[in-house]
Amino acid sequence: MLVEQSISEPQTYRPIKILIRLWSLTGTYRWFVLPLLFAALVASLVEVGYLESIRRLVKGASESQFSLIYSGLLIGVSIVVLRIVVTVFTTWTETAFQQKTQVSIQSRLLHSLGQTKTQELAKYHTGDLTSRVWTSAAEAQKGINQHGIELAKNIIQLLLAFAYFSWVNLPLTLAIIAFTLIYPLVTVGLGKKLQREHDQMHASEASRDELLTDVIHAPVEIRSYGLAGYVQQRFQQRMHRVFKQAMSVSVIQRLSEAAGRVSTYGGMILILYLGGMQVLQGQMDVGGLAAFLVASSQLTRPIEALSGLWNQVIGSASHAARMFEILDLVKKKPAAASPQHMLKKGSVRVEQVSYRYSEQEEVLSNISFTAAKGVLTVITGPSGCGKTTLLKMIAGVYEPESGSIKFGHVNGLKERDNSDLLPEKPNTDTKPIYVPQQAFVFSGTVEENLVFGAEGLSTEEVKLAAHMTHVHEAIMCQTNGYETQLQPQGGPMSGGELQRISLARAVLRKPEILLLDEPTSSQDPWHEQQLNLLFSGLAAEHGTTIIAVTHRLSLLERADQVIYMQDGQVVDIGTHRELLERTNGYHACIMEQEDKVI
Numbered sequence: 304m305l306v307e308q309s310i311s312e313p314q315t316y317r318p319i320k321i322l323i324r325l326w327s328l329t330g331t332y333r334w335f336v337l338p339l340l341f342a343a344l345v346a347s348l349v350e351v352g353y354l355e356s357i358r359r360l361v362k363g364a365s366e367s368q369f370s371l372i373y374s375g376l377l378i379g380v381s382i383v384v385l386r387i388v389v390t391v392f393t394t395w396t397e398t399a400f401q402q403k404t405q406v407s408i409q410s411r412l413l414h415s416l417g418q419t420k421t422q423e424l425a426k427y428h429t430g431d432l433t434s435r436v437w438t439s440a441a442e443a444q445k446g447i448n449q450h451g452i453e454l455a456k457n458i459i460q461l462l463l464a465f466a467y468f469s470w471v472n473l474p475l476t477l478a479i480i481a482f483t484l485i486y487p488l489v490t491v492g493l494g495k496k497l498q499r500e501h502d503q504m505h506a507s508e509a510s511r512d513e514l515l516t517d518v519i520h521a522p523v524e525i526r527s528y529g530l531a532g533y534v535q536q537r538f539q540q541r542m543h544r545v546f547k548q549a550m551s552v553s554v555i556q557r558l559s560e561a562a563g564r565v566s567t568y569g570g571m572i573l574i575l576y577l578g579g580m581q582v583l584q585g586q587m588d589v590g591g592l593a594a595f596l597v598a599s600s601q602l603t604r605p606i607e608a609l610s611g612l613w614n615q616v617i618g619s620a621s622h623a624a625r626m627f628e629i630l631d632l633v634k635k636k637p638a639a640a641s642p643q644h645m646l647k648k649g650s651v652r653v654e655q656v657s658y659r660y661s662e663q664e665e666v667l668s669n670i671s672f673t674a675a676k677g678v679l680t681v682i683t684g685p686s687g688c689g690k691t692t693l694l695k696m697i698a699g700v701y702e703p704e705s706g707s708i709k710f711g712h713v714n715g716l717k718e719r720d721n722s723d724l725l726p727e728k729p730n731t732d733t734k735p736i737y738v739p740q741q742a743f744v745f746s747g748t749v750e751e752n753l754v755f756g757a758e759g760l761s762t763e764e765v766k767l768a769a770h771m772t773h774v775h776e777a778i779m780c781q782t783n784g785y786e787t788q789l790q791p792q793g794g795p796m797s798g799g800e801l802q803r804i805s806l807a808r809a810v811l812r813k814p815e816i817l818l819l820d821e822p823t824s825s826q827d828p829w830h831e832q833q834l835n836l837l838f839s840g841l842a843a844e845h846g847t848t849i850i851a852v853t854h855r856l857s858l859l860e861r862a863d864q865v866i867y868m869q870d871g872q873v874v875d876i877g878t879h880r881e882l883l884e885r886t887n888g889y890h891a892c893i894m895e896q897e898d899k900v901i
């Protein structure tokens with residue numbers, strides 16, 4: 304039998320705090336709220352004018368006072384015109400506010416995702432992350448730009464209507480308010496429970512989305528392992544959980560709506576009773592009571608709307624909490640280290656670096672070495688010894704648990720002058736560029752994949768980088784050349800071609816420090832040799848500092864220095880020849896890897 308894992312209880316936030324934070328996230332667009340609130344005030348005054356128009360018309364007709372009828376008519380016509388103007392203005396401003404808010408919040412999220420440490424993001428499933436960034440962000444922002452604004456409008460309307468009705472007949476007004484308050488009181492009472500149910504429902508939806516993402520990403524595995532039935536069963540279980548929680552949410556919402564109906568009808572009956580008594584005692588005429596009854600919805604409607612809106616705000620708040628969790632993953636950057644005057648610009652110094660993934664045993668212990676500017680450094684060692692972890696640490700993906708990684712600041716080496724090979728555009732970004740073993744394919748064409756994020760480069764520059772990594776011809780073999788649309792898995796380009804596209808993407812940016820993880824792992828011997836030549840050339844002729852992780856003998860032979868690692872430690876540093884002569888295990892390790900490659 305399949306056992307579904309339980310979903311951890313999400314953190315619950317206070318809705319008002321959430322609304323304030325959402326509002327502050329909308330950047331400069333937050334001030335759209337002011338004209339909208341002003342429009343809400345005008346709209347509420349219009350409603351009061353409407354009430355006064357009815358009162359004058361009814362009173363004028365029942366007492367045959369033509370002056371009252373005319374003034375009632377005048378007020379009525381004026382408010383119709385004003386209402387049209389306010390409606391047009393509000394619709395336009397609301398639409399603009401909604402769109403700007405959504406763009407602002409979602410781009411904030413994407414920016415945060417780009418800055419969050421990989422190990423933090425790794426705790427989230429892709430399906431969950433996607434639903435937080437898109438669904439939760441879209442639903443959360445409605446909390447301010449739709450429900451929040453409506454809430455404010457109704458409060459303004461309620462206050463003005465209350466002031467007006469109190470002026471007309473205070474006892475009746477107090478009676479109807481007292482009765483209608485049942486609704487918001489019930490809603491607030493159920494609010495906490497409703498928020499908990501919303502939180503759990505969103506967590507269940509996320510677990511369903513995770514399963515869907517797995518199915519989409521692994522159709523081949525599902526078919527070859529015959530998992531279709533298993534996946535279907537799991538999906539049904541997760542949908543059942545979503546359904547149960549959606550039912551709970553719905554029941555709570557219906558309960559509070561029922562309280563709304565009781566309070567509306569009860570309020571009407573109370574007005575009729577108290578008003579009837581006032582008529583019998585001669586304190587009010589029948590016309591006045593009828594007008595009050597007709598217009599009383601202006602008082603009860605905002606109260607009912609407030610309660611319904613509060614439920615919606617709670618729904619948005621629950622989505623917002625899921626989104627904030629992601630925004631809060633970005634930790635403040637540590638204070639910049641003092642400049643290392645001994646290190647030349649482009650050099651990297653790794654000092655006594657140790658690292659562990661969560662509670663596991665140490666993956667890197669006390670690693671130290673220097674990669675000088677223009678030097679080709681190659682890290683090698685048995686599988687699992689920590690090479691990729693070390694490279695990612697230099698790239699800034701992980702932070703050392705102890706020790707430090709320093710980048711040189713002193714500009715002492717010769718400028719890149721003889722740029723007959725590299726594109727001419729000077730590189731201003733001195734951050735290391737990391738090229739992973741598995742090329743990542745962005746959605747778009749080959750050219751877009753090469754240029755990605757570095758707009759403004761000419762076609763010649765892009766082609767030059769593709770020539771340098773020997774992928775230009777393969778691209779030109781495609782019917783649409785550089786305009787070829789890449790499929791999510793990189794088709795129609797092969798694995799080796801994609802790896803060379805990924806290298807060209809890095810070369811195009813003229814990095815001072817280039818970090819390569821198994822850069823020739825998918826290459827045939829000829830391309831492997833050509834790429835090795837490129838790496839040596841970049842280092843020797845262009846002063847690029849290259850740190851590569853590899854098992855390949857051909858690259859080890861070309862390296863200026865080889866760092867040999869075992870079990871998370873540096874065993875020895877030297878040239879390939881030196882290590883072959885003096886380091887135990889190095890020769891065996893290289894031969895073993897070469898045999899695997901062959």
Ligand SMILES: Nc1ncnc2c1ncn2[C@@H]1O[C@H](COP(=O)(O)OP(=O)(O)OP(=O)(O)O)[C@@H](O)[C@H]1O
Pocket residue numbers: 425660663666684685686687688689690691692693
């Ligand atoms: N995200 C992770 N969470 C937990 N442990 C990890 C993670 N990534 C790697 N490890 C562990 O850290 C150790 C070092 O992994 P790493 O990928 O750095 O080794 P490697 O030398 O590059 O291996 P290979 O040559 O097989 O690519 C391994 O034991 C691995 O299981």
